[in-house]
Amino acid sequence: MAGMVSKETIDQIRNALDIADVIGSYIQIKRTGHVAKALCPFHKEKTPSFHVNPARQAFHCFGCGAGGDVFKFVMLYDHVDFPTALRMLASRAGIAIQIDENRSGTREGPGKDEIFAANEDAAKRYQKELLQSPEAAGARDYLKKRSLDVAACKEWGIGYSPEGWGFLSDAAGPRNGPRMKALEAAGLLSTNEKGNLYDRFRGRVMFTIRDELGRAVGFSGRVLKADDKAGGKYVNTPETAVFRKSRILFGLDKAKREILDARRALLVEGQIDCIRCHLGGFKNAVASQGTAFTSEHAALLKRYADHVVVVLDADAAGQKAALRSAELLIAEGLAVSLAALPPGEDPDSLILKKGSEAFAAVLQDAQTPMGFLLGLLRKSENLSTQEGLLRATRAALDLAAHAQGAVQTEQMLREAAAGLGVGFDALRRDLKAAVRQKFRPAPPVAEPAPDAPAAHPLDEVELAMLLAAGDPELAGFVRRWLPYALIADPGCRAIIHALAEEEGDLMAALDDESEECQVLAARIVNAPQKVVGTEADMGVAKAAQDLVLRIWQRQLDAQRERLSRRMKEQEGAARQETMRELAELLLDQGKLKRGWAQAEPILEIRLQQFLA
Numbered sequence: 001m002a003g004m005v006s007k008e009t010i011d012q013i014r015n016a017l018d019i020a021d022v023i024g025s026y027i028q029i030k031r032t033g034h035v036a037k038a039l040c041p042f043h044k045e046k047t048p049s050f051h052v053n054p055a056r057q058a059f060h061c062f063g064c065g066a067g068g069d070v071f072k073f074v075m076l077y078d079h080v081d082f083p084t085a086l087r088m089l090a091s092r093a094g095i096a097i098q099i100d101e102n103r104s105g106t107r108e109g110p111g112k113d114e115i116f117a118a119n120e121d122a123a124k125r126y127q128k129e130l131l132q133s134p135e136a137a138g139a140r141d142y143l144k145k146r147s148l149d150v151a152a153c154k155e156w157g158i159g160y161s162p163e164g165w166g167f168l169s170d171a172a173g174p175r176n177g178p179r180m181k182a183l184e185a186a187g188l189l190s191t192n193e194k195g196n197l198y199d200r201f202r203g204r205v206m207f208t209i210r211d212e213l214g215r216a217v218g219f220s221g222r223v224l225k226a227d228d229k230a231g232g233k234y235v236n237t238p239e240t241a242v243f244r245k246s247r248i249l250f251g252l253d254k255a256k257r258e259i260l261d262a263r264r265a266l267l268v269e270g271q272i273d274c275i276r277c278h279l280g281g282f283k284n285a286v287a288s289q290g291t292a293f294t295s296e297h298a299a300l301l302k303r304y305a306d307h308v309v310v311v312l313d314a315d316a317a318g319q320k321a322a323l324r325s326a327e328l329l330i331a332e333g334l335a336v337s338l339a340a341l342p343p344g345e346d347p348d349s350l351i352l353k354k355g356s357e358a359f360a361a362v363l364q365d366a367q368t369p370m371g372f373l374l375g376l377l378r379k380s381e382n383l384s385t386q387e388g389l390l391r392a393t394r395a396a397l398d399l400a401a402h403a404q405g406a407v408q409t410e411q412m413l414r415e416a417a418a419g420l421g422v423g424f425d426a427l428r429r430d431l432k433a434a435v436r437q438k439f440r441p442a443p444p445v446a447e448p449a450p451d452a453p454a455a456h457p458l459d460e461v462e463l464a465m466l467l468a469a470g471d472p473e474l475a476g477f478v479r480r481w482l483p484y485a486l487i488a489d490p491g492c493r494a495i496i497h498a499l500a501e502e503e504g505d506l507m508a509a510l511d512d513e514s515e516e517c518q519v520l521a522a523r524i525v526n527a528p529q530k531v532v533g534t535e536a537d538m539g540v541a542k543a544a545q546d547l548v549l550r551i552w553q554r555q556l557d558a559q560r561e562r563l564s565r566r567m568k569e570q571e572g573a574a575r576q577e578t579m580r581e582l583a584e585l586l587l588d589q590g591k592l593k594r595g596w597a598q599a600e601p602i603l604e605i606r607l608q609q610f611l612a
Contacts, residue, residue, distance in 0.1 A: 009095070009097060010071075010086065012093075012095060013086070013089050013090050013093050013095050013097075014057060014069060014070060014071070014089075015057075016093040016094075016095060017070055017089060017092065017093050018054055019052060019053075019054055019057050019058065019059065019069070019070045019073070020036045020052045020054045022070050022073070022074070022089070022092070023036075023038070023052055023059060023070075023073055024036070026041065026073075026077055027039070027041050029052060030048075034053070034054070034055060035051050035052060035053050035054075036051070036052040036054070037050065037051055037052075038050045038052070040061040040063055040064060040066065041077060042061065042064055042066045042076060042077075043061070043063060043064040043066075045063050049061055049062040049063035050062075050063070057069055057070065059072075059073055070089060071085045071086065071089065074088060074089060078212075078213060078256075079212070079256065079260070079303055079304065080213065084213065087113075088213065109181060109185050110178070110181050110182045110185045112241055112242050114178070114181075114182045114185070115182060115185050115186045115240060115241055115242050116215045116216060116217070116242060117182065118179070118182035118183050118185070118186040118188065119186050119188070119208075119215075119216035119217060119218065119219070119242075120215075120216045122168055122183070122186070122188055122216075122219070123157050123159060123206075123208040123216050123219075125159070125167075125168070126159025126160055126161055126206040126208075126219075127153065127154070127157065127158065127159035128159070129159060129160045129161070129162055129167075130143075130153065130158065130159045130160035130205075130206075131150065131153070133160070133162065135160075135162050135163070136160040136162070138224050139160040139205045139224060142205060142222075142224060143158065143205065146272060146348075147352055148272075148275070152275065152279060156207070156208070156275050157207070157208030157210070157216070158205065158206065158207055158208070159205075159206040159208070160204070160205055160206060161199065161201035161202055161203065161204050161206050161221060162202070162203065163202055163203040164199070164202060165198040165199055165202065166198065166199060167199050167202075168183055168188055168189065168199050169183065169189055169197050169198055169199055172189075175197065180197065184197060185240060185241065186218075186237070186240060186242075187200065187218065187237040187238045187239075187240045187243065188200055188201070188219075188237070190604070190605075191601075191605060192605075193605065200235070200237075201219060201221040201235065203223065203224060203225065204221030204222055204223055204224065204235065205221065205222040205224065206219050206220070206221050206222075207219065207220045207221075207222070207250075207271050209236075209237070209243070209248060209250060209289060210253045211242075211248060211252070211253065212249070212252045212253055212256055212300070213253065214253040215242070217237075217240075217242045217243045217248060218236065218237030218240065218242070218243035218248075219236070219237050220234055220235070220236045220237075220271060220289070221234065221235045221236075222234055223235075236289065238604065239600070244296075245289045246294040246296045246297065246473060247294075247296045247297070247300065248289045249286040249287065249288060249289065249297055249300060249301070250271050250274050250286060250287040250288070250289050251271075251274040251275070251278065251285060251286045251287060252286045252300070252304075254278060254283070255278070255283060255284050255285060255286050256304050258283040258284040259284045259286075259301075259304040259305050260304050262284060263304075263305055263306040263307065264284060264305055264306070264307045264308070264309070265284055265285075265286060265301055265304065265305040265307070265308045265309070266282055266284050266285040266286070266308075266309050266311065266363070267285075267286060267287070267288070267293070267301075267308055267309065267310045267311065267325065268285055268286070268287050268311045268346075268347050269287060269288070269311070269313070269318075269321075269346070270287055270346070270348075271287055272348050273285075273287060273311075273346055273347040273348050274286060274287040274347075275348075276347055276348040276351050276352070277347050277351070277359075279351075280351040280355075280356040280359060281356050282356070282359065282360075282363075285347075286301075292321065292324070292472030292473060292475070292476050293321070293324065293325040293328060293472070294328065294472070294473050295328050295331070295332075295473075297328070298325075298328040298329045298331065298332040298334070299332055301329070301332075301334065302332045302333070302334055305334065306334065306335060307334065307335040307336070307337070308329050308334050308335070308336055308337075309336075309337045309338075309339055309363055309366050310322050310325050310326060310329070310336065310337070310338050310339065311339050311341065311347060311362070311363075312338060312339065312340055312341065313341055313346065314340055314341055314342060314343040314344070314345075315343075317502075318341075319340075319372075319376060320502070321472075322338050322372075323338075323369065323372070323373060323399070324470075324472055326338060326369040326372075326399075327369075327399065327402045328402075330369065330399075330402040330403055330404075330408070331402045331403075331404060332404070333404045333405060333408070336368070336369050337366035337367065337368060337369075338366060338367050338368075338369055338372040339362050339363050339365065339366035339367075340362070340365075340367075340372075341362060342362075347359060350362070368412075368415065369399060369412075370396065370399060370400070370412045370415045370416055370419070371415060371419070373395060373396060373399055374392075374396070374415075374416065374419035374420070377391075377392040377395060377396075377420075383420065383421070389420065389422070392420055393416075393420060393422065393427070393430065394434075396412075396416040396419075396420065396427075397416075397427065397430055397431050397434050398434075399412065400412040400413055400416065400427075400431055401431060401434060401435060409431070410428075413427045413428055413431065456489045456491060456492050456520060457488055457489050457492065459547045459550045459551060460487055460488065460489050460492035460493075460496065460547075460551065461492060461520070461524070462543070462547055463478070463492075463496060463544065463547040463548070463551070464492055464495045464496050464499060464524050465524050466540055466543060466544055466547070467496060467499035467500060468499060468506075468524050468525050469540075470502075471540070472502065473541075474540065474541070474544055475499065475500045475501075475502050477541075477544055477545075477548075478496065478500040478544070478548070479500050479501070481548050481603060481607070482496075482500075482548050482551060482552075483607070484496065484497045484500075486551055486552065486554075486555050487551065488554065490514075490517070491513065491514065491516055491517035491520050491521075492520070494510055494513045494517055495510065495517065495520065495521050495524060498510060506521055506525060507521060507522070507525075542596075545595075545596040549592050549596070549599055552592060552599075552603060552606070553589065553592055553593075556585060556588065556589050556592070556606075557589075559585060560582065560585055560586070560589070563578055563581055563582045563585065564582065566578050567579060567582065588602045588606070
């Protein structure tokens with residue numbers, strides 16, 4: 001990416017900045033004559049051995065050997081690559097650079113910088129509205145009740161989006177103008193069925209979401225009215241060129257230095273929980289962004305931390321989510337601890353009620369994932385029986401199978417062996433056998449007999465089989481893009497609903513369904529799974545997208561038939577309007593056939609219409 005910028009431009013950026021000023025904006029430095037000194041930010045020391053030489057535009061630490069120019073400092077301190085450091089310093093120097101982020105050279109629409117700028121401008125407008133507008137009184141009252149004062153709102157970019165449809169869009173200029181396009185690309189505007197743009201966020205407390213570099217990438221809006229019909233309690237920016245929920249950790253821009261220093265991160269569930277942790281002195285806290293914790297989140301944390309403490313709710317859902325997060329973190333080679341909150345509490349409520357000391361005690365009592373799992377198994381299984389011990393052993397092996405290194409695997413197996421009262425060597429042999437079975441190719445599916453009863457829709461069965469693997473990202477994707485009412489087959493609908501809502505016991509969730517549905521569920525959950533790593537995961541995501549599109553296409557086919565029948569019975573203006581609807585539907589169907597990138601904005605509109 002940096003290859004698109006000339007050496008002359010890079011030199012111009014370097015020469016336009018005083019390296020001492022840049023480094024001084026990150027750490028405290030003391031100028032003495034022609035050089036400046038500081039405690040090195042890259043290793044622990046008590047006597048300053050970190051020197052900055054503005055004349056040479058260089059820094060060097062005589063303690064750890066780190067050194068280089070201003071670009072190198074930003075790369076080391078912010079944990080970014082050279083192109084990102086180049087972009088950051090060019091912005092600081094006020095020098096425009098053009099980096100083509102589309103390798104094919106055919107980028108359409110606003111670039112990322114324009115989207116960042118649109119989000120930043122919106123964040124400022126939302127915050128000004130919160131602090132100054134009479135209409136925002138309810139939002140201020142809500143934040144006051146949550147013990148978030150003005151200073152916290154300013155620090156964390158909390159604002160208010162007023163009621164009405166044009167707070168941002170009315171001032172954005174013409175439809176095809178650059179500001180309007182940037183707002184649309186940032187997900188701040190939506191399109192109605194007539195093609196008109198309007199504000200996505202209305203009447204909500206707005207939390208600015210920033211990436212690890214502090215750039216505004218999106219928003220999370222919290223509704224104020226209990227009877228609001230405009231969406232869920234929280235509405236997030238949709239997926240954009242700069243906002244991917246599976247890659248964004250709320251608060252990482254503020255926490256990363258603390259995490260890097262201690263090599264330890266604190267993972268909580270919600271934005272206010274994360275903010276409360278920071279206000280309470282736990283400045284290494286981050287939160288997943290309104291979605292289940294993903295492998296991409298785990299990989300992002302690995303860049304900064306060696307150890308992650310997962311804070312979990314005491315209920316069954318919290319325990320389940322925490323163990324899934326632990327599996328992903330373990331798979332990245334991270335040390336993991338699980339800290340259980342008291343029943344009915346979250347970090348925000350616990351710190352407010354009982355102080356930071358109570359929360360620190362929760363963290364102090366954190367357990368290893370295997371120790372936590374064993375505690376749950378002792379409550380749910382009778383380990384003195386053969387079947388109970390077998391189920392507990394399988395659960396422990398499933399957890400240990402995520403470990404990437406021999407040392408971590410052995411530690412987990414020894415802990416499991418001691419907790420279950422079984423032999424370590426036996427567990428190790430069973431783990432090897434389980435891994436071999438997991439990676440065994442699935443047998444070919446037999447064709448149904450000619451006289452077999454009518455099968456369930458194949459796409460719906462295949463989607464249920466994908467969900468049965470228990471991937472929280474996939475479950476979230478289905479919840480987001482597929483209304484259950486679109487699933488034609490009642491049995492498949494019940495199964496997909498239970499799997500997408502992540503019911504702990506599928507068969508128990510289907511107790512009231514037909515015997516045929518329960519038989520189908522048993523076949524689905526017992527079908528062999530093909531697991532071949534990251535490439536397979538990407539294939540699963542693509543398969544899920546294709547299946548969801550096929551189900552949507554069926555819905556649109558049925559709607560097309562209804563419109564065609566209606567048009568035959570109409571005359572005049574009514575017939576013209578139906579013809580317009582039909583033409584629009586056919587256009588949408590054509591876009592759905594071009595793949596997910598083309599289909600997503602169409603489905604966004606169709607979802608609003610379907611759920612209205």
